[in-house]
Amino acid sequence: MKVMNTEMNNDMTCIPFEEYIKVKELAFAYVPSQKICSYFEPTESLVKGTVFPSLYRPYK
Amino acid sequence: MNKEQIMKRLAVLDFLAVDLQLYLDTHPDDTEAIDKYDSVIKEADMLRMKYEEMIGPLYSFRSANMGDTFKWIDDPWPWQNSANFEINEEGSK
Numbered sequence: 001m002k003v004m005n006t007e008m009n010n011d012m013t014c015i016p017f018e019e020y021i022k023v024k025e026l027a028f029a030y031v032p033s034q035k036i037c038s039y040f041e042p043t044e045s046l047v048k049g050t051v052f053p054s055l056y057r058p059y060k
Numbered sequence: 061m062n063k064e065q066i067m068k069r070l071a072v073l074d075f076l077a078v079d080l081q082l083y084l085d086t087h088p089d090d091t092e093a094i095d096k097y098d099s100v101i102k103e104a105d106m107l108r109m110k111y112e113e114m115i116g117p118l119y120s121f122r123s124a125n126m127g128d129t130f131k132w133i134d135d136p137w138p139w140q141n142s143a144n145f146e147i148n149e150e151g152s153k
Binding site for chain 1: 071072073075076079080083086087090093096100147
């Protein structure tokens with residue numbers, strides 16, 4: 001059973017990821033599946049270039 | 061809604077449809093994202109129909125002409141300024 005836990009980071013965009021990493025072999029690259037839990041507003045997402053808050057990283 | 065508002069809203073909706081589709085490729089069972097995707101597609105289709113009835117063809121190869129002259133060749137052409145618009149910082153409201 002895949003347990004998805006969500007953690008809220010500083011700007012309140014939650015970054016859900018799997019509780020455990022199934023793959024435990026040596027030197028095996030693994031990208032945990034991440035489910036989206038919040039969305040930008042339609043017009044805001046076009047201006048920001050993504051509808052997923054966790055992907056929005058303006059260069060400061 | 062006037063022409064510019066419809067065009068801006070279509071730009072927003074098409075962008076959303078692509079972004080959600082990319083997400084759904086890898087998360088096909090995320091029902092919340094599917095519902096959002098469906099509402100975006102429905103609204104965009106409705107707006108496209110409204111635009112084509114009110115103003116003219118949006119596509120050269122899939123817009124009904126509804127007239128006895130081929131409207132696609134009328135001004136403005138897609139690359140002309142009057143056929144385009146700005147998406148400003150606070151969004152395209």
